[in-house]
Amino acid sequence: MSAAEQTIREQLGRFVPEDLGVSLDQAGAEIGIQTSSDTVTASVTLGYPCAGVESQLQSQMRAHLDALLEGREFILVLKSQVAAHRTQSDMPALDQVANVIAVASGKGGVGKSTTAVNLALALQAEGARVGLLDADVFGPSQPLMLGKPDGTRPEVLDGKTFVPVDAYGLQTMSMGYLTTQQTPVVWRGPKASGALVQMMEQTRWQQLDYLLVDLPPGTGDIQLTLAQKIPVAGAVVITTPQDIALLDAIKGVEMFRKVDIRVLGIVENMAVHICSECGHQEHVFGQGGGERMAQDYDTEVLAALPLSLKIREQADSGKPVVAACPDSEEAALYRKAARRMAARLSLTSKGKRAFPKVTQH
Template sequence: MRETIMADVDINAVHTALGQVLDPALEQSLAELDAIRKLEVSGARAEVELCLGYPLGRDDTLARRVRDALVALPGIDEVGLVLDWQIDAHPAANSAMAIRGVKNIIAVASGKGGVGKSTTAANIALALAAEGAHVGILDADIYGPSQPQMLGVGQKRPQVIGEGKAQQMIPIPAHGLQSISMGYLVSEQTPMVWRGPMVSGALKQLLTQTRWDELDYLIIDMPPGTGDIALTLSQSVPVTGAVVVTTPQDIALLDAKKGIEMFRKVNVPVLGVIENMAVHVCSECGHKEHIFGAGGGERIAADYQTRLLGALPLSLAIRRQADGGEPSVVANPDSPESQEYLAIARRLAAELWRANRRAAPVTIIES
């Protein structure tokens, strides 16, 4: 960090005040995060440069906190602020198991079907892209791929380049995402009547034979449950972290716990829990009702020392927009639902940054 000291201002007080400002996504101080790149004071003006490890997007909470903290000091009347961000690769991205062109891999999972996992995965990916990151999404639900319809891609086929073992698929663009799915390779009426090893092999091919173009995040929409695909991912791919989607009712929470335990057993950090269908808001009168119960996501996050990343409503609009090929973040970015997806994406990316900072270095293996 570069500092310029001026005689008429207590630079130590400025530095201390700046360092104590809390990042809104992690509620951790800028000093602890080592996020301060420059601090200069000229007359009554402070110039600050910050660099965080997740996309800042359009949220101005941190900027307001910095300005409020500094103009409260004697002698500081103006604050010039530059907010920058840099997404680093997880240490495992340099390992022999790495997926070329991918910095971080995030698995979005659920213990059971029907909790809105795929809709959540699509909106998280789109939210991260809206915040400024380069994002891809892989539909790992080989038996029931849904991302082609949710992303409005339909029956497009990926272009294949190269020959033999060097063949690669070019991901299909969708609302600014790079996407790949078994649904692009078979028709909607074709059932995947495969046993476990074939499914695992198909997932490996989708991952390793897709030509990802410098992704900050690859979101993997996992199939429900804790079967072969989850094990394949953990054993052959450097997954940076996982997110578990649940609904508030007790049955869903029981299955969500199994999902968290599974990731723990294969040493994949659980970055947080997302509670879907948390509350229903009447479209006529605005009355709120917790149809499936209240506080389940928060309880399970506390039980497993992880974080509730956010809670989403039971909303007809979310369902209609996903079915129509334009998920909420694209269809209506200013809606309350979209704003919640954006907030969840920021918290998720920030938690991943924190996990990467704690991760042990991985030895680079030359091929």
């Protein structure tokens, strides 16, 4: 690398992507520079998927390097390489799964499952391979949100291994695939916890960058089982701005802290109501609670989502908004939240990515 290329490389290393929050050098990004009389080509490899902002990053990096370009064309070759990250007790990674991310809430009714499915689809839209595990054994909702008809069953290999059900390109598993919508699961806690471990470990996931686990609300048996027996790399807590929801969300954050699972961020649902007639904005459930909680617990608000009829209708119809309306403002907010979540995870300590050879049957 010439002295001129080294100067450009050092300047680019100081660039801070919005979703990452630290410089490329601080994040350990791989940067290469090649120059000619007409062009400056930069190859940048980030640790999180970000396909949706490639053109934006190219414009921002060009502006950042403007004084050094001397009128030459700037070309950005952007890549992402998702690494496995250390878990709460450095447990061995699951076969074929690099990172397990728990999606939790302190109470029900805050839009956790809707957020989980849209975050999963958003990560996929950004370029990652993604799975979604519905860990709400007693009230599974993901099959309905993913548009899977009642009676959908996973293929079983060797009488003991589930093949994940494909939904919008996601690899999915849920207790809802093993029962019917009218069949209640009447189990005590230990049996429900055992079902979670079985679904997690006996599903044949295929080379996932991220497996999102949609937890039931609260801080009970299933959450404790996840923390003790599953290698969780990070967690996201869902809340609304309402004081009572925030109180329960704080309990969720404290639970993850006690079991040494890093909270990657908070998603604040129903943050504002926007009148469809006049555009007036009203904070129906309060304002600023998520930001205050994030500051108190050294995390960040990944997104503040509006009280949106579209989000609710699309989820109920089995067509999550990120898949059904990819160009909508709501989908853009989910994709921003997904990039920030993955970027924050990329800054944590790396673990071992275990992708052994899979025997085809």
